[in-house]
Amino acid sequence: MKLNIIVLAKQVPDTRNIGEQAMNADGTINRSALPAIFNPEDLNALEQALLLKEQNPGSRITLLTMGPQRAADILREGLYRGADEGILLTDRAFAGADTLATSYALSAAINKIGEYDIVLCGRQAIDGDTAQVGPQVAQQLGLPQVTYVRRIVTIEDNRIVVERSIGNGVETVAAPLPLLLTVDGSAAPCRPRNAYRLLRYHRAAVPSELSVGENGKKPADESVLKEWSLADVNGDASRCGLGGSPTKVRKVENIIFQVKESKRLTADDADIKALVGELLANHTIG
Amino acid sequence: MNNILVYCELNGNNVAGVSLELLSKGRSLADTLGVQLEAVVLGSDLSAIASQVFPYGVDTLHLFEDSRLEYYTTLPHTSAICKLVDEEQPQIFLMGATVIGRDLAPRVSSTLKSGLTADCTALELGDYEDKKSGEKIENLLYSVRPAFGGNIVATIVNPYNRPQMATVREGVMPLCKVRPDDYVGNVVNHNLADYVSDSDFVVQILERHVQEQKNHLKDASIVVAGGYGVGSKENFDKLFTLAHLLHAEVGATRAAIDAGFTTHDRQIGQTGLTVRPKVYIACGISGQVQHIAGMQQSGIIISVNTDPDAPINAIADYVITGRVEEVLPKLITFYQQKI
Structure with missing residues (x-):
C-alpha cells in the first residue's frame, strides 16, 4: 500500500560532544558555541520511514520541523538521505514554546498537510530529553500512539505491527492506521547521504533563505522545501510560544559540583593497605 | 479537594x-x-x-x-x-x-x-x-x-x-x-x-518478553563502577572480582559500555540508572556530568584515576592516583588479608 508518512524532526545543539571551545572560563557551557545537528533519534525515525518507503513503492515522506530559519539545514539533510519534501514551520509567535505549545503548533501543521497514514518521530530530543512532544502531538491529532519503537514488523490492510522496548524487555503490539510512533535509539541507524541526492538538493532552500539573497541560491525544485507561518497553518496564537506554554522556567543553574575535602592517596602498597584498614575499621566495607 | x-x-x-x-x-x-x-x-x-x-x-x-x-x-x-x-x-x-x-x-x-x-x-x-x-x-x-x-x-x-x-x-x-x-x-x-x-x-499487545533483572545495582549498598579509563575488558573483569568479594554490584559509564567493556543494563548516569549506595568505587571514571548525575548521592565515593585532576575527584572522599590495573589487585589482596 502507498503510504503518506510524516517525520517530525528537531535541530538540536550537540550536547553529547561538548568540546573546549564550548566551555566558558567559569566552567559553564556556552550553548551557542555547540554545533547544531539533526536530533539523533529523529534520524532513527527517518530511517524507519525510508524502510517503509522501500517496502511500499509510491510512498511519500514529508519531513516537518519547527524552528528558526537555520533549521532548514536538517530539512536538506533529510532530502539527502531520501525524504521527498521538507516543511519548515517558523514564526516569531512560536518562540519560547514548551512541549505543549510545540505539539500544538506541529499538530496544526500536520492538519494542514492533511493526508497521512503514519507520523514518526524520535522518542526524545537530546537538548531537553523530555519525550513529551510525540505523545502530545498524537493526543492533539486524536491518534493512537506507540512509543519506544525499535522496529516496524509489518504493515498491511491499515494495520501495523511494531516492536517496542519496555525497559526490561520487548513488547510486540498491533494498531490501526493512522497513528503516531516514537522511535528510540535502539532502532536501525539512519542510512548516510546519497551522493546523487546531495548534488540534486544542495541548493534547495526555503523561501526566506532566498529572500535574503544568500549566494543567489536558487532551489533545484521549488516544491521540495516549504515554509509555513502560524497563519499558514491556521494556528491560534494564544496557544503558541511562551504565552501558550503552561510551564515556565523559574530558574536555570549551571551544574557546579560541591567540592568535598578529599583524602589524597597514591597507588603505593602502604596507602592502599591503610585505606582498606580504615574502611574495615569503620565498617564502611566488610 | x-x-x-x-x-x-x-x-x-x-x-x-x-x-x-x-x-x-x-x-x-x-x-x-x-x-x-x-x-x-x-x-x-x-x-x-x-x-x-x-x-x-x-x-x-x-x-x-x-x-x-x-x-x-x-x-x-x-x-x-x-x-x-x-x-x-x-x-x-x-x-x-x-x-x-x-x-x-x-x-x-x-x-x-x-x-x-x-x-x-x-x-x-x-x-x-x-x-x-x-x-x-x-x-x-x-x-x-x-x-x-x-x-x-x-x-x-x-x-x-x-x-x-x-x-x-x-x-x-x-x-x-x-x-x-x-x-x-x-x-x-x-x-x-x-x-x-x-x-x-484499539492497540493490542500480541507478545511480551520480559527478562528478569540480571543485576541488583539499584539496591546494592556498594557499587564498583568502571569508566573508559579502565582500558580493556580484561581490566574491567577485575571490577567483578572486587565486587564479588565486597558483595557489591558492578556499574559502568556510557563510555565504558560503548567500548564494549560490559552490558547496557549496568549503565549509571543521566540516561541510565540513578544509584545511591553507601560506597561508590569509581575506577577510571573521569566524571562527566551525565555520569555524576546518576551517582552523586552516594555515601562515600572512592576515585581511582591516573589523572589527579579528574572532575570526579572533586566529589570524592578518597582519591587514589594510579592505574586501575595496579590499584584494584592491591585492594583485593589487602581486603582478603584483613578478613
Missing part, C-alpha cells in the same frame, strides 16, 4: 518501587500543604495493592480493576485518569519517569492542557511572582530537572494550569513508611466502563 495524586504503576501484581518513592515524596508535600494524598492504580488483579501503598501515607486509594487492564496500554489509562482528575481536581499529579510514565504523562497533560515537567530530580514547594502581572502565587510546585545533557539544572513552575504534573526518575526520592503495615485508608473502587470507551482498546 486539591489534593496530591500519584499514579502507581505495576510490576506484575505489585506496585513499582518508583511509585512507592513518589508516594513517600507526595506524603511530605501533602503534609506541608495540609492536604491529602491520593493514589490511583489500574490493573487486572489489585487484591494485593492496598496493603502495599497505605504504609506510605496514602489517604485515598482509587482502584480500576478490569481484566482488560492486564498490561498497560496508553489509551484506557489516559481516559480513566483524565476523568478521575476532572472529578478529584488534584493540584499536583506525579508519575514515575519510566517507560509507562513517559508514555502516559504527556498524553494526559495534553488532554488536560496542563503543564508537565519530565524526569525531575527534586520536587519542592515555593512562591512564584509573575513578572508581568505582579501576581504572587504561594506554594507552587518547583520541578527541578537536568537539561542540556545534564549541564544545567532548571526549575520549572506551572503557575496557572492544574494539575501541576511531573515525572520523577526512579531511585531519586527516598522511601519512607509513615504508617503501620496494617493501616487501611479509604478505598474507592471505580467501574472502568464508566471511564473508558471500547475504542480505547
Whole structure:
C-alpha cells in the first residue's frame, strides 16, 4: 500500500560532544558555541520511514520541523538521505514554546498537510530529553500512539505491527492506521547521504533563505522545501510560544559540583593497605 | 479537594518501587500543604495493592480493576485518569519517569492542557511572582530537572494550569513508611466502563518478553563502577572480582559500555540508572556530568584515576592516583588479608 508518512524532526545543539571551545572560563557551557545537528533519534525515525518507503513503492515522506530559519539545514539533510519534501514551520509567535505549545503548533501543521497514514518521530530530543512532544502531538491529532519503537514488523490492510522496548524487555503490539510512533535509539541507524541526492538538493532552500539573497541560491525544485507561518497553518496564537506554554522556567543553574575535602592517596602498597584498614575499621566495607 | 495524586504503576501484581518513592515524596508535600494524598492504580488483579501503598501515607486509594487492564496500554489509562482528575481536581499529579510514565504523562497533560515537567530530580514547594502581572502565587510546585545533557539544572513552575504534573526518575526520592503495615485508608473502587470507551482498546499487545533483572545495582549498598579509563575488558573483569568479594554490584559509564567493556543494563548516569549506595568505587571514571548525575548521592565515593585532576575527584572522599590495573589487585589482596 502507498503510504503518506510524516517525520517530525528537531535541530538540536550537540550536547553529547561538548568540546573546549564550548566551555566558558567559569566552567559553564556556552550553548551557542555547540554545533547544531539533526536530533539523533529523529534520524532513527527517518530511517524507519525510508524502510517503509522501500517496502511500499509510491510512498511519500514529508519531513516537518519547527524552528528558526537555520533549521532548514536538517530539512536538506533529510532530502539527502531520501525524504521527498521538507516543511519548515517558523514564526516569531512560536518562540519560547514548551512541549505543549510545540505539539500544538506541529499538530496544526500536520492538519494542514492533511493526508497521512503514519507520523514518526524520535522518542526524545537530546537538548531537553523530555519525550513529551510525540505523545502530545498524537493526543492533539486524536491518534493512537506507540512509543519506544525499535522496529516496524509489518504493515498491511491499515494495520501495523511494531516492536517496542519496555525497559526490561520487548513488547510486540498491533494498531490501526493512522497513528503516531516514537522511535528510540535502539532502532536501525539512519542510512548516510546519497551522493546523487546531495548534488540534486544542495541548493534547495526555503523561501526566506532566498529572500535574503544568500549566494543567489536558487532551489533545484521549488516544491521540495516549504515554509509555513502560524497563519499558514491556521494556528491560534494564544496557544503558541511562551504565552501558550503552561510551564515556565523559574530558574536555570549551571551544574557546579560541591567540592568535598578529599583524602589524597597514591597507588603505593602502604596507602592502599591503610585505606582498606580504615574502611574495615569503620565498617564502611566488610 | 486539591489534593496530591500519584499514579502507581505495576510490576506484575505489585506496585513499582518508583511509585512507592513518589508516594513517600507526595506524603511530605501533602503534609506541608495540609492536604491529602491520593493514589490511583489500574490493573487486572489489585487484591494485593492496598496493603502495599497505605504504609506510605496514602489517604485515598482509587482502584480500576478490569481484566482488560492486564498490561498497560496508553489509551484506557489516559481516559480513566483524565476523568478521575476532572472529578478529584488534584493540584499536583506525579508519575514515575519510566517507560509507562513517559508514555502516559504527556498524553494526559495534553488532554488536560496542563503543564508537565519530565524526569525531575527534586520536587519542592515555593512562591512564584509573575513578572508581568505582579501576581504572587504561594506554594507552587518547583520541578527541578537536568537539561542540556545534564549541564544545567532548571526549575520549572506551572503557575496557572492544574494539575501541576511531573515525572520523577526512579531511585531519586527516598522511601519512607509513615504508617503501620496494617493501616487501611479509604478505598474507592471505580467501574472502568464508566471511564473508558471500547475504542480505547484499539492497540493490542500480541507478545511480551520480559527478562528478569540480571543485576541488583539499584539496591546494592556498594557499587564498583568502571569508566573508559579502565582500558580493556580484561581490566574491567577485575571490577567483578572486587565486587564479588565486597558483595557489591558492578556499574559502568556510557563510555565504558560503548567500548564494549560490559552490558547496557549496568549503565549509571543521566540516561541510565540513578544509584545511591553507601560506597561508590569509581575506577577510571573521569566524571562527566551525565555520569555524576546518576551517582552523586552516594555515601562515600572512592576515585581511582591516573589523572589527579579528574572532575570526579572533586566529589570524592578518597582519591587514589594510579592505574586501575595496579590499584584494584592491591585492594583485593589487602581486603582478603584483613578478613
